[in-house]
Amino acid sequence: MSETLKDKKILKTAAKMFDKYKLCDHCFGRVFAKVQTGLTNKKRGEILRSYLKKDNQVKTENCWLCEGLMEEMPHFANLILDVLKTYEFDTFLVGSKIDEEILEKEKDLFNRVESEFYESIKNEINRETGKPL
Numbered sequence: 001m002s003e004t005l006k007d008k009k010i011l012k013t014a015a016k017m018f019d020k021y022k023l024c025d026h027c028f029g030r031v032f033a034k035v036q037t038g039l040t041n042k043k044r045g046e047i048l049r050s051y052l053k054k055d056n057q058v059k060t061e062n063c064w065l066c067e068g069l070m071e072e073m074p075h076f077a078n079l080i081l082d083v084l085k086t087y088e089f090d091t092f093l094v095g096s097k098i099d100e101e102i103l104e105k106e107k108d109l110f111n112r113v114e115s116e117f118y119e120s121i122k123n124e125i126n127r128e129t130g131k132p133l
Contacts, residue, residue, distance in 0.1 A: 003035045014048045017113045024063035026070040033119030077132045094130035098122050
């Protein structure tokens with residue numbers, strides 16, 4: 001059986017995590033990134049928050065984990081676009097280097113909540129920055 005965001009196990013993990021960490025929807029949803037395809041991590045976070053009946057959304061700049069980094073992706077894409085104007089290419093791959101403090105926090109979070117569905121912040125930033133490019 002494929003898990004959904006409404007599964008009791010998912011909701012129990014999400015509730016435990018929601019009460020302990022102040023996470024933006026991107027970071028909250030990323031813990032369950034492999035649950036239900038076709039959604040962004042931000043959308044997963046929004047859906048989970050609504051299922052848990054938690055109206056107190058954490059603004060991205062106040063997120064314990066990313067500290068606003070997730071809102072910077074359009075800026076990153078624009079910087080890359082400016083550089084790419086001088087190159088000719090058919091395909092490319094976006095890569096990023098994430099601050100060690102954020103990676104350590106993420107490792108701590110994933111270890112504490114024991115979710116088997118998570119995606120790293122680095123993967124999300126690479127993908128979401130690459131989409132508009």
